[in-house]
Amino acid sequence: MSAQVLTVTSGKGGVGKTTVTANLATALAMLGKRVTAIDADIGLRNLDVVMGLENRIVYDLVDVVEGRCRLRQAMIKDKRQPELYLIPAAQTRDKTAVSPSDMVLLCDQLRQEMDYIVIDSPAGIERGFRNAVAPADKVLIVTNPEVSAVRDADRIIGLIEAEEKGPGQLIINRVKPQMVSRGDMLSVDDVLDILAVELLGVIPEDERILVASNQGLPLVMHGLNGSSAGEAFRHVARRLDGESVPFMDLSVKPTFMSRLRAFMSGQN
């Protein structure tokens, strides 16, 4: 069996690519899969801290590409999941230190030993993005229900299609059900109407994401209940693994006050 290469990208920065990469890689590993996460954001390394592996880095992606170490030496083994590895980005180099064909070669070397390779793409549409997308079998586009993020996601969808990596699958991150229900946030259906792309996951806004990155322990590992974002990430991982998992109901349960408000605004 050869690994599937998943590239997580977004165009716009700050929508949660690294969080999504860390949580999906971890959730796939928790399903018993062999997973390597690759940080392709050379110069702005971050996946290591989100996964809590920053103290173990000796070699990085650029060291592998430039032949200073063997691939295995740059693969940091996760502390908790036996079959989860991280290849960190170089911190003191830039995107031109690696080429798209380097990335294809590196992933091809890994394919036989892994079930999934999850690549964290840098923001933007330049070299770093092309490096991250070149080896992809499937591109996961992360967006937020926000005008600028959706616009950039649309641009990325177009570029992925042009690179024949399309059509891509969408993860809508940081959805606030309360805001959607009062009409102050684009709904999942609105975003899908606009982008016309397949939905892979909807992740609710969750303060515990920040707590998790403070601790360097991806949210999916924080016990099995109580975290809706963690649950949503585990669902995405199962969908990626071919299971059909229904989407979570994120609608807000009506309270007396919300009913009263709806009545006052004529929306009852």
Added chain:
Amino acid sequence: MSWLDRLLGRNETSGQIAKQRLQMVLVHDRADLPPGLLEQIKDDIIQVIARHTAVDTANVAVHLEQNARENRLIAEVPLLAARGRRG
């Protein structure tokens, strides 16, 4: 939307406004045709057609339409009645 918005005649939520603005901006992004360029295209179309027949220039409309990920340039060019041409 609150009863206050309704009272003041504001009947669109900010979510709806966001969706409409996105749809407009993406039609132009996808076609790589800035809104100003459409006006130029409109003038060019009028010129070409006016060489052959009389055009009701004030009522020519050119816009982009999108269907899923396909873009279409729609031009409506009303012609002036061909008075006396057959007579």
